[in-house]
Amino acid sequence: xxxxxxxxxxxxxxxxxxxxxxxxxxxxxxxxxxxxxxxxxxxxxxxxxxxxxxxxxxxxxxxxxxxxxxxxxxxxxxxxxxxxxxxxxxxxxxxxxxxxxxxxxxxxxxxx
Amino acid sequence: xxxxxxxxxxxxxxxxxxxxxxxxxxxxxxxxxxxxxxxxxxxxxxxxxxxxxxxxxxxxxxxxxxxxxxxxxxxxxxxxxxxxxxxxxxxxxxxxxxxxxxxxxxxxxxxxx
Numbered sequence: 001x002x003x004x005x006x007x008x009x010x011x012x013x014x015x016x017x018x019x020x021x022x023x024x025x026x027x028x029x030x031x032x033x034x035x036x037x038x039x040x041x042x043x044x045x046x047x048x049x050x051x052x053x054x055x056x057x058x059x060x061x062x063x064x065x066x067x068x069x070x071x072x073x074x075x076x077x078x079x080x081x082x083x084x085x086x087x088x089x090x091x092x093x094x095x096x097x098x099x100x101x102x103x104x105x106x107x108x109x110x111x112x
Numbered sequence: 113x114x115x116x117x118x119x120x121x122x123x124x125x126x127x128x129x130x131x132x133x134x135x136x137x138x139x140x141x142x143x144x145x146x147x148x149x150x151x152x153x154x155x156x157x158x159x160x161x162x163x164x165x166x167x168x169x170x171x172x173x174x175x176x177x178x179x180x181x182x183x184x185x186x187x188x189x190x191x192x193x194x195x196x197x198x199x200x201x202x203x204x205x206x207x208x209x210x211x212x213x214x215x216x217x218x219x220x221x222x223x224x225x
Contacts, residue, residue, distance in 0.1 A: 102154035
């Protein structure tokens, strides 16, 4: 089955700096890669996703890149703000019928 | 309405108790999920219902019993739980099984004494 590894497990940045979280996956058939943000005591919420026919996707301060050859994908957050502090989970699946496999999570702390 | 609603938010139960967790969505989604989440860990899939039929059971102990009474409701019946079952139980839904965005509820935090 699919195995997703996520690094780093914790990341501390200064407000205004960029943050990068990286994930690798094992199943070359995976074609859907979402990122979820979970604030303390809250539900996980989808913040951005990418499918394998696209190499990069941006949404304001958030971007995701995908390298299918190397089987890794990354989340980039620019101009970080204290409200970006949360746990971020990457995931991978073969869309339509297959369940998401989550990475282990990254706790991002943005210091004011 | 883009919400998944879970009740109760908190539940404390003894090892001999029987209780139920409830989940509701009105987005017309045909797939509903139960996840278990321990502190500082990702959600772990327990069960998936697709079109009100149990499609996936990830080898969950029988002390957890899911039920899908209709396309909007999902229950998780709990009986004879162990302290190690204490966790956040998240319900989620999606348009189809394994496809598209997962919408999570806020979770039910369960403590087993």
